[in-house]
Each structure stands twice: as structure tokens, then as C-alpha cells.
Amino acid sequence: MSGHLVVAQELPWPPSVGDFFPPNLAGPWVTKFTIMVWLAVALLIVFYLTAYRKPQLVPTKAQWLAESLYGLIRDGIARDQMGEVGIRFAPYLTVLFSFIVLTNLFGIVPGLQISPNSHIAFPIVLAAISYLLYLSVGVRKHGLFRYLKMSLILPNVPLLMHFLLVPIEFMQNFIIRPVTLAVRLFANMFAGHLILLVFTVGGFVMLASDNLFVQVSSIFAFLMAILMTFFEALVAILQAYVFVVLTANYVSTSLAEEH
Amino acid sequence: MNLLAEIGGSVNTIGYGLAAIGPGIGVALVFAAYIQASARQPESAGYNRTWLILGFALVEALALFGLVLAFVIGG
Numbered sequence: 001m002s003g004h005l006v007v008a009q010e011l012p013w014p015p016s017v018g019d020f021f022p023p024n025l026a027g028p029w030v031t032k033f034t035i036m037v038w039l040a041v042a043l044l045i046v047f048y049l050t051a052y053r054k055p056q057l058v059p060t061k062a063q064w065l066a067e068s069l070y071g072l073i074r075d076g077i078a079r080d081q082m083g084e085v086g087i088r089f090a091p092y093l094t095v096l097f098s099f100i101v102l103t104n105l106f107g108i109v110p111g112l113q114i115s116p117n118s119h120i121a122f123p124i125v126l127a128a129i130s131y132l133l134y135l136s137v138g139v140r141k142h143g144l145f146r147y148l149k150m151s152l153i154l155p156n157v158p159l160l161m162h163f164l165l166v167p168i169e170f171m172q173n174f175i176i177r178p179v180t181l182a183v184r185l186f187a188n189m190f191a192g193h194l195i196l197l198v199f200t201v202g203g204f205v206m207l208a209s210d211n212l213f214v215q216v217s218s219i220f221a222f223l224m225a226i227l228m229t230f231f232e233a234l235v236a237i238l239q240a241y242v243f244v245v246l247t248a249n250y251v252s253t254s255l256a257e258e259h
Numbered sequence: 260m261n262l263l264a265e266i267g268g269s270v271n272t273i274g275y276g277l278a279a280i281g282p283g284i285g286v287a288l289v290f291a292a293y294i295q296a297s298a299r300q301p302e303s304a305g306y307n308r309t310w311l312i313l314g315f316a317l318v319e320a321l322a323l324f325g326l327v328l329a330f331v332i333g334g
Binding site: 017076077080081180183184186187188190191238241242245246249 | 309312313315316317319320323324326327330
């Protein structure tokens with residue numbers, strides 16, 4: 001084997017699923033991830049409370065940040081997707097957006113280095129809340145029977161086609177939607193962490209090789225790692241945005257008038 | 260039998276490579292359509308951006324399913 005690699009013993013190479021399970025901090029209930037989620041919740045509560053404790057006409061920096069975040073979600077997502085009736089969902093969507101952005105960005109914060117969302121459990125809870133939200137909004141607005149009829153039966157379709165279309169619509173509206181919502185966020189964070197591992201750990205593995213050429217070319221691995229860190233920042237914000245846009249979109253289909 | 264060549268590792272990697280072709284083309288189509296639409300009618304760029312992100316997310320989900328399944332189904 002040319003370019004024979006001497007893998008440093010302590011390096012987890014190649015990266016695997018096991019790398020997503022750092023050792024427990026205190027018993028099985030206090031892991032790195034629960035602490036990160038508490039941290040995110042605490043940061044958000046403190047940030048929004050202090051930012052809006054004494055609202056001023058000329059906003060302070062924190063107030064400006066909080067207001068532009070809220071404005072972005074309210075005007076760019078809630079009103080865009082759901083119209084004027086959607087504005088009452090803007091506070092929830094804003095908190096959802098900030099929470100996902102913050103927990104996603106933990107993936108590239110030194111010391112934390114992994115996002116809680118790279119474990120399927122956390123996106124599942126977020127998606128379950130969105131699922132219950134759009135179901136309950138639909139049922140409350142139209143009533144259970146009319147909501148089911150609205151979301152399962154397409155208008156102006158020949159009778160026999162319903163045997164095909166009703167199961168498809170059911171899968172689409174009640175199963176695929178929440179599952180993709182959770183899996184998309186999870187898989188993006190999972191893949192992001194894996195990519196960073198490949199380039200950083202790979203760089204060290206190349207550095208530990210006994211071949212000068214391989215050692216020198218490890219610099220490209222580290223450069224890619226830096227580049228990918230910036231890319232992960234982009235993905236973190238983009239995925240939070242996607243999650244919130246899709247939630248708003250699903251709620252808007254529940255709010256829609258019967259077609 | 261005289262073994263001349265061997266491929267080690269997981270077949271899932273090849274499977275994921277194949278699974279990524281479709282979403283790759285899909286994402287390309289979404290962005291191509293967005294660029295074309297906003298080049299023809301620049302004032303609609305802001306309105307289209309929401310749908311760009313939405314379409315991108317829906318297509319990308321397929322590639323991510325492939326990635327997750329590559330890890331989930333036997334090493």
C-alpha cells in the first residue's frame with residue numbers, strides 16, 4: 001500500500017456514528033446535549049428579556065437585534081406564508097427560529113463543537129410541536145371532519161382516482177411532512193458534523209503519516225476544515241429558516257379555506 | 260482461487276453516491292429556475308426566494324434520507 005498511513009491511536013478514524021456520543025457528564029440524564037439545550041434556553045430567555053426590558057424609541061443594540069429578528073420572521077415568513085392571520089404565530093416562529101439557529105451554531109462553537117440537533121431526538125420534539133400545531137389549528141378552524149376531508153380529498157377528481165389519491169394525500173399530509181421536518185434538520189447537522197470530522201481528524205491522520213508528501217498535503221485538509229466551518233454556519237441558519245418556513249407553510253395549509 | 264483485486268468497506272457509500280444523483284439534479288433545476296425567473300423579472304426575486312428555499316428543502320430531503328439510511332442500515 002503506497003502512502004502507508006500510520007494512524008495515531010487515539011484519533012477516531014474513520015469518523016463513525018460513535019463519535020456522536022460523548023461520554024456522560026453526570027449519570028445518563030446529564031449529557032453534553034442536555035446541558036447545551038439548557039444553555040440555549042437560558043441564553044434565549046435572558047437575551048429576549050433584557051433586550052425588551054426597557055424598550056426605547058432609539059433601540060439599543062440588543063433591542064435592535066431582537067426587533068430585526070422578530071421583524072424578519074413576522075414579515076418575511078409569517079405574513080408571507082399565512083397572510084395577516086398568520087401574525088399571531090410570529091412569536092412562536094421567532095422563538096423556534098432563534099432556538100434552532102442557536103443550537104445549530106453550537107456545532108461550530110469551540111468547546112461545544114457538536115449540535116444537539118445532530119441527535120434525532122431533539123429535531124423530533126421540534127417537529128412534533130409543529131405537527132401538533134398545524135393539526136390543532138386545522139381542526140380548530142374547520143372541525144375534525146371537514147379538516148380531514150379538506151386534507152384528504154382533492155376536488156374535481158374522478159371517483160375511482162380517490163382510491164389512489166386518498167392514501168397518497170394521507171401519507172403526504174400526516175406522515176411525510178413531520179418526518180421530513182425532523183429528518184431534514186437532523187441529517188443536515190449530522191452530515192455537517194461528519195464533514196468537519198473528516199477534514200479535521202483526517203488532517204491529523206495525514207500529519208501522523210510517515211510519508212512527507214502526505215504530511216505536507218494535510219494542509220489542504222485543514223484549509224477545507226476552515227472553509228467547511230463557514231459553510232456550516234451558513235447551513236445552520238439556512239436549516240433554521242427552512243424549518244420555520246415549512247412550519248409556517250403547513251400551518252397556512254391548515255388555515256386555508258376549503259377548496 | 261487467486262484473488263487479484265479486492266474492494267473493502269461499505270457498499271452503502273456507493274449506494275449513497277447513486278442516491279445523491281437525483282436530488283443533485285433536482286436542486287440544480289430549482290436554482291436554475293430561480294436564477295432564470297429573477298433575471299427575467301428582477302423585482303420578483305424577493306417573492307421567489309421563499310419558494311426557492313422551500314423547493315430546495317423538499318428536494319434536498321431525499322439526499323439526506325439517503326445519507327441517514329446509509330448509516331442506519333448495517334455497516
